[in-house]
Amino acid sequence: MDTVKDTINTLLGRKPSGPKVRYGVVGAGWISQSSFMPGVGQTSNSVLTVLVSDDAEKREKLGKQYNLKSYTYDQFPQVLEDCQCDAFYIATPNNQHRRFAVPALEKGYHVLLEKPMEVTEEDCEAILAAQKKSGAKLMIAYRLHHEPGTLDIIERVRKGDIGDPRIFSSVFTQNLKPENHRAKQGFDAGPIPDMGVYPLNAVRNIFGLEPIEVTAIGFKTPGHEFLQMEHDTISVTLRFPGDRMAQFVVGYAGATGESYKIVGTKGDIDVNPAYTWANNGINIAYKIKINGKEDSKSFPETDHFGGETEYLSECILNNCDPESDGEEGLLDVRVVIAIKKSLEGNGKTIKLEPYDRKKRPTLDLAKKLPLAKTPTTFIGRDSQQPSAD
Numbered sequence: 144m145d146t147v148k149d150t151i152n153t154l155l156g157r158k159p160s161g162p163k164v165r166y167g168v169v170g171a172g173w174i175s176q177s178s179f180m181p182g183v184g185q186t187s188n189s190v191l192t193v194l195v196s197d198d199a200e201k202r203e204k205l206g207k208q209y210n211l212k213s214y215t216y217d218q219f220p221q222v223l224e225d226c227q228c229d230a231f232y233i234a235t236p237n238n239q240h241r242r243f244a245v246p247a248l249e250k251g252y253h254v255l256l257e258k259p260m261e262v263t264e265e266d267c268e269a270i271l272a273a274q275k276k277s278g279a280k281l282m283i284a285y286r287l288h289h290e291p292g293t294l295d296i297i298e299r300v301r302k303g304d305i306g307d308p309r310i311f312s313s314v315f316t317q318n319l320k321p322e323n324h325r326a327k328q329g330f331d332a333g334p335i336p337d338m339g340v341y342p343l344n345a346v347r348n349i350f351g352l353e354p355i356e357v358t359a360i361g362f363k364t365p366g367h368e369f370l371q372m373e374h375d376t377i378s379v380t381l382r383f384p385g386d387r388m389a390q391f392v393v394g395y396a397g398a399t400g401e402s403y404k405i406v407g408t409k410g411d412i413d414v415n416p417a418y419t420w421a422n423n424g425i426n427i428a429y430k431i432k433i434n435g436k437e438d439s440k441s442f443p444e445t446d447h448f449g450g451e452t453e454y455l456s457e458c459i460l461n462n463c464d465p466e467s468d469g470e471e472g473l474l475d476v477r478v479v480i481a482i483k484k485s486l487e488g489n490g491k492t493i494k495l496e497p498y499d500r501k502k503r504p505t506l507d508l509a510k511k512l513p514l515a516k517t518p519t520t521f522i523g524r525d526s527q528q529p530s531a532d
Contacts, residue, residue: 156251156252156253156277156278156279156280156459157229157230157251157252157253157279158229159229159459159460160229162188163188163189163190163456164188164189164190164229164230164253164455164456164459164460165190165191165192165193165227165228165229165230166183166189166190166191166192166193166228166229166230166231166232166255166452167191167192167193167194167195167222167227167228167230167231167232168180168191168193168194168195168211168231168232168234169195169196169216169219169231169232169233169234169235169243170195170196170233170234170235170236170239171194171196171198171201171202171205171522171523172234172523173521174234174257175232175234176205176518176521176522177517177518177521178420178447178448178515178517179232179234179448179452180205180209181448181515181516181517181518182446182447182448182449182450182452182512182515183448183449183452184449184515185446185449185453185512185513185514185515186449186452186453186456186512187453188453188456188457188460189452189453189456191209191211192211192212192227192228193211193212193213193214193222193227193228193231194206194209194211194212194213194214195213195214195215195216195218195219195222195243196213196215196216197215197216198522198523200522200523201522201523202214202215204522205522212225212227219243219246220246223246223247223250223252228252229252229253229459230252230253230254230255230280230455230456230459231243231244231247231252231253231254231255232255232257232284232452233247233254233255233256233257234257235257236324236328236332237259237261237262237331237332237336238261238262238266238331238332240256240257240260240261240266240270241261241266241269241270244256244270244273244281245269245270245273246273247279248270248273248274248276248277248279248281249273249276249277250277251277251278251279252279253279253280253281253282253455253459254274254279254280254281254282255282255284255451255452255455256270256281256282256283256284256472257283257284258283258284258285258340258344258472258475259336259340259472259475259476259479260283260469260472260473260475260476261472261476262331262336262476263476263480264473264476264477264480267469267472267473267476268473270469271469271470271473274469280455280458280459280464280465281465281468281469282451282454282455282458282465282467282468283467283468283469283471283472284451284467285344285451285467285471286420286447286448286450286451287341287344287345287418287447288348288451288466288467288504288508289447289450289451289454289508289509289510290420290427290442290445290447290450290509290510291427291442291443291445291509291510291511292414292426292427292428292429292440292441292442293345293427293504294504294505294506294508294509295440295442295506296349296405296412296414296429297348297349297503297504298505298506299412299431300349300405300407300412301351303409304407304409304410304431304433305405305406305407305408305409305410305411305412305431305433306407306408306409306410307407307408308349308350308387308405308406308407309387309388309406309407309408310387310388310389310390310404310405310406311342311345311346311349311350311387311388311389311390311391311403311404311405311406312389312390312391312403312404312406313341313342313345313346313389313390313391313392313402313403313404313417314391314392314393314400314401314402314403315338315339315341315342315391315392315393315394315400315401315402315417315418316338316376316392316393316394316395316396316397316398316399316400316401317338317394317395317397317399318395318396318397318398318399319370319375319395319396321369321370325337325395326369326370326371326372326395327371328371328372329371329372329373330372330373330374330483330486333372333374333375333377333395334374334375334376334377334393334394334395335377335379335393335479335482335483336479338393338394339377339379339391339393339479339482340475340479341401341417341418342389342391342393342403342418343379343381343391343475343478343479344471344475345403345417345418346381346383346389346391346403347474347475348503348504349405350383350387350389351503352383352384352385352387353383353474353495353497353498353499353500354381354382354383354389354478354495355382355383355384355494355495355497356381356382356492356493356494356495357379357380357381357382357478357481357482357485357492357493357495358379358380358485358490358491358492358493359377359378359379359380359482359485359486359490360377360378360485360486360489360490361373361374361375361376361377361378361486362374362375362376363375363376364376364394364396364397366396367395367396370395370396372395373486374486375394375395375396376392376393376394376395376396376397377392377393377394377482377486378390378391378392379391379392379393379482381478384497391403401415401416401417401418401419402414402415402416402417403417409433409434410431410432410433410434411431411432412429412430412431412432413429413430413431414427414428414429415428415429416428420446420447420448426441426442426443426444426445427441427442428440428441428442443511444514445510445511445512445513445514446512446513446514446515448515449510449512449515450510450511450512451510453510453512454508454510466502466503466504466505466508467504468502470500470502471500471502474498474500477495478495481493481495
């Protein structure tokens with residue numbers, strides 16, 4: 144690449160050479176294989192061209208299946224020089240996000256980064272600094288920001304359908320298998336970063352506010368000693384401005400379940416299922432009660448991963464900033480860190496500085512794409528059980 148073009152790409156972010164944004168996938172675990180890679184095929188403006196993985200079998204089989212140029216992690220600097228893609232989807236373990244996001248952004252590549260953004264605020268700030276330096280697009284993969292049901296719920300609360308929203312309560316659990324890598328990595332790969340970001344992100348955007356106090360307690364479930372973490376189940380209480388309260392429980396040692404309830408001064412909304420994606424005929428649905436009158440609503444299945452990718456590609460092609468940007472990712476991570484501190488302090492309440500975020504999800508972000516066909520088998524030992532992503 145010549146010097147002038149390289150400078151433009153670095154300052155403004157890479158402009159796709161064709162009508163579709165070319166994506167490289169970094170990390171070929173379950174979420175990439177089951178959902179992201181098939182989902183790209185549902186979009187009108189995106190295509191896969193590159194795979195980065197340290198698993199030779201994945202590089203060979205997925206590379207052949209999707210016609211990708213494949214590299215190892217250590218070859219990532221070469222990936223950046225080869226210019227075979229315009230953007231990267233990064234789905235490595237959480238503590239490896241900075242390793243790939245920063246050099247990609249600094250080179251002007253756009254990044255769709257799986258949540259949580261990283262494991263420390265310092266790492267998040269480094270990613271943000273790289274994005275600001277180049278002007279490339281950075282979007283955190285909050286797929287529910289494009290899911291019609293979730294956006295409808297946020298809009299109804301915002302319009303005041305249930306009055307003043309006062310209380311949010313959620314339970315999100317799964318029964319993690321011993322061989323899953325999340326069972327062996329402690330807090331940073333545990334139920335809070337993996338699952339807790341869902342109720343946390345939901346309530347932040349439903350209330351349209353940022354929490355100011357965080358309190359957490361956790362325990363280890365008897366019979367689940369294989370989970371190499373201090374707490375496999377954690378309860379979190381958040382205080383928001385105006386004395387609004389949120390509470391959620393997430394865990395790796397219970398039957399699969401996901402729901403949340405919003406209680407306002409005029410009514411309430413029960414959401415179940417709440418966080419999943421429609422790969423098994425499951426779609427977001429809710430019941431609403433206003434002044435004693437009940438109603439329910441269910442939403443058509445849509446490909447969440449195709450939807451978020453199509454949206455980011457639109458932002459790249461039209462040179463506009465994504466809604467779920469790096470600031471959104473950092474605001475979740477600062478609460479995750481506060482939860483960790485509270486657990487370390489045996490339930491000590493951690494205060495957070497007030498923060499006013501201007502961007503919030505809106506109805507016009509909704510995407511309705513047909514479902515991709517889910518693979519029946521997955522490649523690699525780490526690809527056999529889903530995380531929450």
